[in-house]
Amino acid sequence: MGTSTFSGPLRSQDSLKLISKDTTSGLIQDRTLHGNAAKDTRRYYLDEYFNNLPKINGFLIGAETKDFASIGDGNELIEDIAVVGAALGDFATASLSVDTVDLTLTATVTAANVVTVSLGNFTGGAIDLGSATLTAKVIPLGIVANNGANANFEVLGTNMTSALSTRNATAAGITLTTATADEDQAILAPHLDGATAWHGTNWGTENQTVWECSINTNAIDNQKLWAGLKLTNDQLVATDADQAYFKFQTDATNSEAFTDFTVWHFIHSIGGTDFISALPITVAANTIYHLKIEIDSARKLSIFVDGIQYNITSTSGSTGGTAVTSGTTKSGAMTDDVDLIPYIGIEAGAAAAEAVDVHYQCISRTLFE
Numbered sequence: 001m002g003t004s005t006f007s008g009p010l011r012s013q014d015s016l017k018l019i020s021k022d023t024t025s026g027l028i029q030d031r032t033l034h035g036n037a038a039k040d041t042r043r044y045y046l047d048e049y050f051n052n053l054p055k056i057n058g059f060l061i062g063a064e065t066k067d068f069a070s071i072g073d074g075n076e077l078i079e080d081i082a083v084v085g086a087a088l089g090d091f092a093t094a095s096l097s098v099d100t101v102d103l104t105l106t107a108t109v110t111a112a113n114v115v116t117v118s119l120g121n122f123t124g125g126a127i128d129l130g131s132a133t134l135t136a137k138v139i140p141l142g143i144v145a146n147n148g149a150n151a152n153f154e155v156l157g158t159n160m161t162s163a164l165s166t167r168n169a170t171a172a173g174i175t176l177t178t179a180t181a182d183e184d185q186a187i188l189a190p191h192l193d194g195a196t197a198w199h200g201t202n203w204g205t206e207n208q209t210v211w212e213c214s215i216n217t218n219a220i221d222n223q224k225l226w227a228g229l230k231l232t233n234d235q236l237v238a239t240d241a242d243q244a245y246f247k248f249q250t251d252a253t254n255s256e257a258f259t260d261f262t263v264w265h266f267i268h269s270i271g272g273t274d275f276i277s278a279l280p281i282t283v284a285a286n287t288i289y290h291l292k293i294e295i296d297s298a299r300k301l302s303i304f305v306d307g308i309q310y311n312i313t314s315t316s317g318s319t320g321g322t323a324v325t326s327g328t329t330k331s332g333a334m335t336d337d338v339d340l341i342p343y344i345g346i347e348a349g350a351a352a353a354e355a356v357d358v359h360y361q362c363i364s365r366t367l368f369e
Contacts, residue, residue, distance in 0.1 A: 020307070029307030033212065033362055043208075045364040046197060048152055050174045054188060055149035055162040060085045060138040062115065070128040071103070076120040081136040083115045089141045097133040107136050152196040156233065157185025157345065171216055173359035178348045183254055187233045187345035188358060198363070199341065203229065205242070205299045205334040207365040211342055212292035212304075216357035220285040222349035224249040225356060227291055229340035235347055237318050241272040242338040244301055244331075246291050248283045253349055257319045264289075265321050266303050266312065271335045277313040278321035281305055288359070301331035 018032045039045055062083030071077050086092070086109045094107035094117045104120040115136035121127055155165045159179035164186055168175045176186035190198035203209045211229055226235045228245025235247065237256050247265050249255055258265060259278065266277040283289075292304040303310055311329035313322035342363060348354045 048361045052150040054153040054155045057154045063135040067131045068129040071121040081115045086138040091139040157187040159184045171357040177355040185347045202339040205338045209295045209365045211363045213361040214290045214359040216288045218355040223354040224347040227344040233343045244268045259320045274318040276321040277324045299334040
């Protein structure tokens with residue numbers, strides 16, 4: 001179709017699509033973000049282009065239930081709390097789930113992963129707190145370096161650091177790189193404390209949620225790469241009872257066995273039953289992929305890669321994978337009222353760093369379920 005000129009506004013009763021057509025193959029691809037070139041006033045939209053780099057979350061938390069002995073006047077009680085990631089020199093505070101009855105409460109990081117809490121009694125009489133939850137909060141010394149960090153997303157994973165979330169001179173967005181040990185991870189996640197709408201808003205199976213991202217592979221050697229909607233950040237198929245995500249892995253080490261380790265797979269789980277669709281897309285190095293998941297009003301999934309829709313298998317199984325083709329077959333109905341979280345991650349399959357570029361991520365839902 002050639003260029004058209006309209007004298008008035010362009011109107012569509014349903015939606016407007018931005019379409020590209022390959023002049024050689026004739027392949028038509030939907031390039032529309034959020035499924036509509038004009039945003040719908042009945043939906044709520046979020047877009048993330050990573051103006052600021054995601055960093056490691058600033059706070060570390062540890063909590064234990066303690067049965068405190070009576071503390072005499074002028075005495076103090078010392079308790080240790082395990083806080084994974086705490087290091088000497090970090091700042092620490094503590095709190096109790098019961099009234100401290102004018103006790104002084106101080107906290108100090110005394111060893112790697114250990115916070116020592118002191119409860120001092122200077123009240124003039126003995127105090128017995130009984131059983132209570134003691135919580136320690138650690139602010140890493142390097143938190144100052146995280147000023148200006150992304151307000152919506154953080155990075156996490158085995159041996160992940162803020163320094164491994166970087167810019168790329170040739171790719172828009174961010175680059176996530178693992179450390180150099182086997183099973184090291186670089187995972188992009190929304191802040192899970194509810195401070196951002198990416199997590200504070202529920203992206204439920206009943207909300208007609210639409211999620212999409214654009215990522216760029218780097219070298220393809222020994223890795224697991226995943227992106228989509230899950231309950232946890234784990235790349236394993238069996239971990240989450242309800243999920244919908246894309247996955248590529250080069251072998252079955254520290255993961256499940258796929259029939260074909262060269263292609264994209266789409267995994268969805270409904271109430272603990274897993275389904276693996278093997279897409280006819282060979283994953284190539286240094287290649288951009290646009291991945292999209294739609295949940296309709298009947299809680300059924302549709303999936304798209306680079307603007308092309310693919311069928312979803314109805315054959316269950318947590319290994320292998322059923323080959324599918326392009327088409328419009330949806331999944332069965334997802335479990336009702338399950339709130340999912342968008343995750344993108346890469347895991348090293350050997351003692352060498354692996355990386356993925358994330359250009360952007362978008363999500364939307366109906367205003368009210």
